[in-house]
Amino acid sequence: MAEPLIRVQTYVVVCVLLVLLTVLTVGLSFWHVPPVWHIVLGLCIAVCKASLVVLFFMHALISTRLTWIVILVSCFWLGILLVLTLGDYFSRGMVPAAPGH
Amino acid sequence: MSPESAILTPEERAVLDQSVLVRHRLEEQFRDLDQQHEAASLGMWIFLATEVMFFGSLFLGLGAYRYLYEEAFEKASIKLNWIIGGTNTVVLLVSSLFMVLAVHYVKLARRKELLVCLGLTALLGLLFLALKGLEYYLDYRDNLIPGWRFDPEEWIEKEGLRAEQVPQVELFLMFYWIMTGLHGLHVTLGIAAVLTMLILAWRGHFSPAYYSPVDVTALYWHFVDTVWIFLLPMLYLLGSHTFP
Amino acid sequence: MSTATLEPSSLPLPLEEPKETYLNASRGVMSWLLTKDHKRIALLYLITVTVMFFIGGVAITIVRLNLMTPRGGLVEPDTYNKLFTAHGVIMVFFFLVPVVPTVLGNFCLPLMIGAKDLAFPRINLASWYLFVLGAAWTLFAVLAGGVDTGWTFYTPYSSKSSHYNVIPTMIGVVISGFSSIFTGLNFIVTTHKLRAPGLYWWRLPLFVWTIYATSFIFLLAVPVLAMALILVILERWLHIGVFDPAYGGDPLLFQHLFWFYSHPAVYIMILPGMGIISEVIPCFARKPLFGYTAVALSSFGIATLSFIVWAHHMFVAGISIYAAMIFSILSYMVAVPSAIKVFNWTATLYKGCISFEAPMLFSLGFVALFTAGGLTGLFLASLGMDMHVHDTYFVIAHFHFIMVGGMVMGYMAGLHYWWPKISGRMYSDWWSKMAALIIFVGFFLTFLPQFLLGYAGMPRRYHRYPEEYHVWNVMSSAGASILAVGYALPLFYFLYSLKYGPRAEPNPWHATGLEWQTSSPPPKDNFAETPVVVRGPYEYEAEKAQNEP
Numbered sequence: 001m002a003e004p005l006i007r008v009q010t011y012v013v014v015c016v017l018l019v020l021l022t023v024l025t026v027g028l029s030f031w032h033v034p035p036v037w038h039i040v041l042g043l044c045i046a047v048c049k050a051s052l053v054v055l056f057f058m059h060a061l062i063s064t065r066l067t068w069i070v071i072l073v074s075c076f077w078l079g080i081l082l083v084l085t086l087g088d089y090f091s092r093g094m095v096p097a098a099p100g101h
Numbered sequence: 102m103s104p105e106s107a108i109l110t111p112e113e114r115a116v117l118d119q120s121v122l123v124r125h126r127l128e129e130q131f132r133d134l135d136q137q138h139e140a141a142s143l144g145m146w147i148f149l150a151t152e153v154m155f156f157g158s159l160f161l162g163l164g165a166y167r168y169l170y171e172e173a174f175e176k177a178s179i180k181l182n183w184i185i186g187g188t189n190t191v192v193l194l195v196s197s198l199f200m201v202l203a204v205h206y207v208k209l210a211r212r213k214e215l216l217v218c219l220g221l222t223a224l225l226g227l228l229f230l231a232l233k234g235l236e237y238y239l240d241y242r243d244n245l246i247p248g249w250r251f252d253p254e255e256w257i258e259k260e261g262l263r264a265e266q267v268p269q270v271e272l273f274l275m276f277y278w279i280m281t282g283l284h285g286l287h288v289t290l291g292i293a294a295v296l297t298m299l300i301l302a303w304r305g306h307f308s309p310a311y312y313s314p315v316d317v318t319a320l321y322w323h324f325v326d327t328v329w330i331f332l333l334p335m336l337y338l339l340g341s342h343t344f345p
Numbered sequence: 346m347s348t349a350t351l352e353p354s355s356l357p358l359p360l361e362e363p364k365e366t367y368l369n370a371s372r373g374v375m376s377w378l379l380t381k382d383h384k385r386i387a388l389l390y391l392i393t394v395t396v397m398f399f400i401g402g403v404a405i406t407i408v409r410l411n412l413m414t415p416r417g418g419l420v421e422p423d424t425y426n427k428l429f430t431a432h433g434v435i436m437v438f439f440f441l442v443p444v445v446p447t448v449l450g451n452f453c454l455p456l457m458i459g460a461k462d463l464a465f466p467r468i469n470l471a472s473w474y475l476f477v478l479g480a481a482w483t484l485f486a487v488l489a490g491g492v493d494t495g496w497t498f499y500t501p502y503s504s505k506s507s508h509y510n511v512i513p514t515m516i517g518v519v520i521s522g523f524s525s526i527f528t529g530l531n532f533i534v535t536t537h538k539l540r541a542p543g544l545y546w547w548r549l550p551l552f553v554w555t556i557y558a559t560s561f562i563f564l565l566a567v568p569v570l571a572m573a574l575i576l577v578i579l580e581r582w583l584h585i586g587v588f589d590p591a592y593g594g595d596p597l598l599f600q601h602l603f604w605f606y607s608h609p610a611v612y613i614m615i616l617p618g619m620g621i622i623s624e625v626i627p628c629f630a631r632k633p634l635f636g637y638t639a640v641a642l643s644s645f646g647i648a649t650l651s652f653i654v655w656a657h658h659m660f661v662a663g664i665s666i667y668a669a670m671i672f673s674i675l676s677y678m679v680a681v682p683s684a685i686k687v688f689n690w691t692a693t694l695y696k697g698c699i700s701f702e703a704p705m706l707f708s709l710g711f712v713a714l715f716t717a718g719g720l721t722g723l724f725l726a727s728l729g730m731d732m733h734v735h736d737t738y739f740v741i742a743h744f745h746f747i748m749v750g751g752m753v754m755g756y757m758a759g760l761h762y763w764w765p766k767i768s769g770r771m772y773s774d775w776w777s778k779m780a781a782l783i784i785f786v787g788f789f790l791t792f793l794p795q796f797l798l799g800y801a802g803m804p805r806r807y808h809r810y811p812e813e814y815h816v817w818n819v820m821s822s823a824g825a826s827i828l829a830v831g832y833a834l835p836l837f838y839f840l841y842s843l844k845y846g847p848r849a850e851p852n853p854w855h856a857t858g859l860e861w862q863t864s865s866p867p868p869k870d871n872f873a874e875t876p877v878v879v880r881g882p883y884e885y886e887a888e889k890a891q892n893e894p
Contacts (some may be wrong), residue, residue, distance in 0.1 A: 002215045008205065015198040019191055025186045029338040035175045036119055038341065039167070042334025042767065057201045057323045059299070059602035064139075066537065073152035077565045078157040080652055082164065085601045089165050129870075140464045140538045147530050147564060155568035158602055159884065162576070162587065168709040170593055248585050268592040275585045275592075279576070303456075 006060050016058045021049050119322045126311050127304065138313040143304070152287075156328050159283070163276045163335055166269070169292040170239040173269035174247035176260045178339035180245060185236040186337040189229050190329060193288075196225035197326045200295070204319045212302065215315075219299040222322065226292040233285055277336050284332060287325045294318045366769065370869040381466035382869055386844075387452035388767070389473050394444045395836075397480055401435035402829065404731075409822040417809040421535075426493035427509065433496025433806070434437055434487065438518050439480050441748055442610055445617035446563075447528055449759045450556045452767060454532060456860035456867060457550050459541025459876040462532040468527050472641045475524035476845070478809045483517030483759060486510040497607070500588035500599040504580040505532045512581055516572040522567045530557055530868040543878035550858055550882045551634065555620030556639045558648040565652065570606030597663055604655035614748060616644060617756025619686055620675040622708045625758050626690050628856040629705035630697025633883040636689040646682035648741070653680050669728055676726035680719060687716050692751030702854075703777035707758035710785050714750025718743055721796065736806075739799025745792045756786070757835065764839065765849030772842040776834060784831035790824025843852035857884055 025045040029038060055061045060071060131137040139278065167174045178296075203218035244252045253267045298315050301307065307315060348697075353798055365382045377385055408428050410417035420428065451469065455462055463469050486492060492514045494503040503511050537559050575585045579600065586592030587601045627634045634640060656664055656672040664672075699705070721743040724730045734740060757780075765771055794817035797804075803814045810818065852861040862874050 007204065008204075010202055011198055012204070015194060018194045020325065022187060022190045022194065025334055025338065028185060029183065029340075029342045030344065032341045035171055035340055038338055039334070039340055042338050045330075046331045046334050050327045053323050053327050053330070055825060057197050057321055070143070070146045070150055072358055074153040074185055074565075077150075077652065078153055081154070081157055081569065083299075084599075084653060084656070084671075085165060085605075085667075086168065087671075088601070088664045089168055091665040091667040094665065097281060099724075128466075129465065130460060130466065134536060140534050144465060144534045144536060147533060148526075151433070151526050151530075151564050151568045154565055155572055158569045158572035158605075161602070162598055165595070165598055166593070173593075226666055248583060268586070272586065272592050272594060275587060279579065279587075 006056065006059070011056065014052050018049050018052055021045055021052075104303065106109070134311060138311075138316070139154050141313040141317050142320070144288070145320045146205065149320065152324060152328075154285070155181055155251045156280075159276065159280050160335065164248065166179055166276070167274055167335075167339065170266070170269040170272070173236035173262060173266040174273045176256075176262060176268040178337060180336045181241070182239055183337045185232050185341060186333055189232050189236075190333050192216075192225050192229045192232065193326045193329050196222045196229070197323050200322045203298075204312070204316055207307050207315050210266045210309050211304070215302050215307070216299065219295055219302060223292050223299060226288055226295065228321075229241070229288055230285065230292070233281065242268075244251075245274055246264050247274045253309040280336065281334060284325070291322050291325050352535070365868055366864065366866040367869045371694050378397075380432075380472070381462065383451050383466065384467050384767075384867065385456055385464050385470060385715035387448050387450075388471050390447040390451060390455040390476070391538065393473070393477055393480060394440050396446065397435050397484075398444075399504075400484065401432050401440060402832070403433040404435065406825065406829065407524075408432065409825045412810075412818050413808050413809060413822050415812050415815050415818075417510040419666055421644050422808050423493055424491070425485070426495075426806070427491030430492050430495050431487045433612055434483060434492070434513050434514060434518065436608070436748075436809065437496055438521055439476075439483065440755075441752060442525065443476065443521070443528075443620070445752075445756055445759065446532070446556060446559055446613075449552075449621070449763060450532060450559075450617060451528075451755075453763060453860055454535060454553060455539070456545055456766075456805035456863065456871055457858060458536065458539060459859050459872065460535065460539035461870050463871075464533045464538055465527075469531055472524045472527040472531070475527070476521055479519075479524060481517075482512050482520060483566055483636050486513035486517060490627060491605055492773075497603065498574070498577065498599075499603075500577060500580075501590065501595045504577045504586075504588055512578050515578050519571050519578075522571045525563045525567050529560035529567075532560040532562070540574035541876050542880055544859075547638070548878055548881045549641075550620075551623035551637070551640055551644075552620035553619070555616045555623070555644045558644040559613050559616045561645075561648050562613050562651060566606040566609040566613075570604055570610075573602035573606070576602075580766075582851050597659065600659050600662055601656070604658045605652075608655040609648075609651040611744070611747070611881045612647055614752045615680075615755075616647060618711065618752045619644070619683075619760075621762070622690060622711050623686070623754045624856075624858070625704045625708045625762050626693050627883045627885055627892065628854050629702060629708075630694050630699050631885045632693055632697040633691035633885055634689065635695075636677030636685075639685050640689050643682035645683045646685075647679065649681040650675065651683065657731070657801050661729055663737050664849075667731050675724055678724060680723060681728075683719055687712060687719075701778070702761075702774065703772075703778050703781050704758045704762040704854075705783075706778060706781035706782075707754045707761060710750055710781065710788075711758060714746050714754065714788065716748055717748025721746065733802075734799055736804055737799035738795040738803050738805055738841075742799055745795070750788050750792070757784070758779070758841075759803040760835070761892065762854070763860075764842070765853045766860060766865045766867070768843055768846075769837075770842040771849050772846055773838045773851060776838040780831055780834040780838070784826060785822050787827030787829075787831050791828050792824070794818070794820045794824075839883070857882060 025042055028041050028045075054071065060067060109265070127134055128137060131140065198312060199218045199221040203222060204213055206212075206214040206218060240246060241250055244250045244255065247272070251271060253264075256267050256270055264277045297316060298307075298318050329343075367382055370382075377454065380386060380389075405428070407420060408425065411417050411425060411428075413419075417425070451463070491509045492509045492511055494507050494509075494511060498511070498515065536549075536553060537618070579585060580587050580589065580724075586594045588596050590596065623634055623640055654672055655678040656668060657676045660669050660673075662815045720894070721739070723745060725734065725740065761772070762779055798814055798817045801814065803810055849865040851864050853865070854861075859872075859876055859878070860867075862876060
């Protein structure tokens with residue numbers, strides 16, 4: 001149970017990567033692009049960073065299948081909440097103007 | 102002789118650790134410490150799943166309103182202090198490093214390193230809160246508190262927003278305060294947990310055979326860090342910044 | 346059976362009380378209030394939810410009395426609103442959602458998997474304390490001023506306009522939500538980690554499957570409700586406007602967050618009931634459950650699909666027509682796993698050796714009423730129909746058929762089935778069958794007229810109505826009084842049985858399942874030694890084959 005399977009160097013490298021990604025994400029915010037790109041890029045980088053934290057710092061990489069299921073299920077369920085609700089918001093404007101709408 | 106005595110060989114110490122711990126730490130519903138540890142970890146992962154849905158609801162609200170009120174949200178977002186926000190991100194990331202190193206060292210029975218790492222984690226957590234407090238003070242000074250310190254005129258004149266967009270700015274700021282406030286509350290609870298682990302580790306409570314409270318605290322701490330990883334772009338980086 | 350007098354020596358010896366049970370393992374009030382024993386915690390919950398049930402019942406009694414006449418007038422309109430809100434809040438959050446998981450789930454889960462206790466006994470006790478705190482808080486809010494928003498708390502009325510105790514009510518509900526989260530967490534970890542040797546997933550009783558699926562829903566849905574309510578609390582308290590149109594806020598965002606929980610919540614309520622039926626029917630038909638795998642997986646099907654249908658509560662609220670169409674189709678799909686269960690229960694009964702003890706009577710009532718109620722759900726899932734019947738008594742009848750006709754009957758079935766195990770006593774056979782019958786009749790009389798009322802256009806939550814709805818309303822109120830008698834009866838004969846009922850043997854129903862392999866009531870540690878499981882669940886066939894020539 002107690003043998004560490006990830007070395008200290010790995011943790012440090014991951015942390016450095018995380019800091020670099022942070023610098024990148026803040027740096028990109030100075031790029032003058034349409035705002036939607038800020039969200040898209042920002043979230044992509046955030047997902048990368050979060051994945052590094054979950055895989056290495058939270059030891060998901062060396063965890064059981066059950067832990068993986070918990071992680072994937074929670075991401076998927078958050079996805080359900082976001083996709084179906086935002087889907088409503090995005091499609092409200094899609095209705096062609098009609099009487100009573 | 103005491104379990105910490107250097108006269109024991111590491112193997113003898115491990116055996117003694119195990120038996121003492123099994124008597125005192127093993128709960129009666131579990132077969133052995135391994136099963137207990139697995140249950141504790143699974144329990145924490147499941148709890149974090151509930152927290153994902155909890156914070157996720159706020160991200161949903163922020164996302165929906167950002168979709169509806171693009172301009173107001175963009176202009177409000179760039180008013181937030183990205184310097185402190187970015188610094189705080191790095192602070193939490195480094196604190197996460199120390200937290201995982203603490204778990205690493207407890208598995209190796211290196212008590213001194215364990216204490217240092219736990220201490221640094223807590224310290225960086227406190228630094229995060231301090232910087233957050235500073236940021237909140239600056240927000241107060243800059244009239245970014247809807248319903249309390251907020252100047253609608255400023256947004257119409259300086260930012261060029263229309264009158265009906267000003268409440269949308271307030272909506273954004275409400276989400277900013279609620280989300281960072283809730284996150285700050287979680288950080289505070291995390292620091293309390295880490296300090297508790299520090300005290301228990303000082304007292305020699307943990308060993309390679311029994312360290313699940315540290316493991317579980319670490320999972321929580323990393324989760325709090327992960328939430329902040331998403332808060333940074335969604336709150337601070339919605340619009341294009343220009344160098345000050 | 347011969348009518349000759351039996352010799353005293355050939356009569357079975359009266360059962361002695363097992364020497365040490367969980368009931369007498371330790372004495373004193375503090376041994377109960379600080380217990381870690383899941384069985385004692387189950388009883389603590391039993392007392393709490395029963396109290397809440399009757400308080401919720403009192404509220405709706407006054408409502409139905411007011412509805413005896415078209416002009417109403419028994420109470421002020423505002424009071425009427427507070428009463429149906431109280432009924433909804435108390436019944437949903439403090440009875441229907443918790444009752445089967447916290448009472449029967451807490452008691453039976455460790456026994457059914459051969460464990461000594463749940464994985465986290467102290468968290469289990471904390472769950473109960475949170476529940477009591479939440480209940481007390483909400484009751485205080487409801488009794489000292491009341492809240493009139495309806496249990497659905499729609500904004501902006503709840504966040505801006507209502508003058509009543511919205512915040513304390515919501516705080517109470519949020520606290521009870523955390524109680525649910527801890528319970529769900531406990532059940533899932535327990536099911537994964539503490540199963541007895543040989544108890545593979547496919548050997549688990551269906552009740553365990555459904556409790557697991559229910560816990561799954563708890564964990565993923567409750568946090569969203571908690572956040573929705575917290576945002577309304579903040580909005581009301583700090584006068585900010587997350588859902589306020591004046592700030593650009595969208596009331597529909599609240600509804601999305603609210604129903605994301607509250608729709609799966611109704612599956613939280615029904616799934617454990619379905620699990621009970623899956624235990625009782627095989628036992629009293631002396632046949633293995635037909636289609637075990639399908640029924641087990643359908644529990645997960647229901648749990649999963651329940652999360653993607655919530656906006657069918659919002660068809661007329663202003664969501665986009667495309668979202669409405671998608672949610673409508675998905676709502677049709679969620680009926681499928683439930684139907685699978687009904688078909689399998691029916692197939693279990695076919696060619697079974699059926700006996701009609703109270704648990705079986707309640708179970709049969711469940712199947713019939715749940716099916717009827719479920720079918721009317723399909724009416725509501727259709728966009729065209731829903732336009733007409735949304736917010737009418739049709740909806741009320743639909744969910745009461747499922748909640749009361751289904752879930753409460755399921756709970757009664759479970760209570761009657763496991764009472765000998767919990768208390769060590771048998772209750773009166775005749776009175777229990779009478780209660781089942783009275784409940785069934787009272788139920789029909791109360792809620793069938795409501796379908797007709799709703800279809801004819803009577804809106805819900807109205808304290809007065811046009812003359813043409815009078816007859817059905819009177820029928821409904823009359824039925825409610827019969828239903829009340831039916832619910833009061835178990836209180837009497839169960840309490841009576843505690844002192845005067847004959848002692849129960851370890852397995853009075855000759856059922857399969859690990860919980861029946863220990864004494865009634867069980868000892869504190871559940872089993873003398875950890876059981877080892879070598880056969881599947883529901884092996885009633887073997888017994889039947891032995892008894893046949």
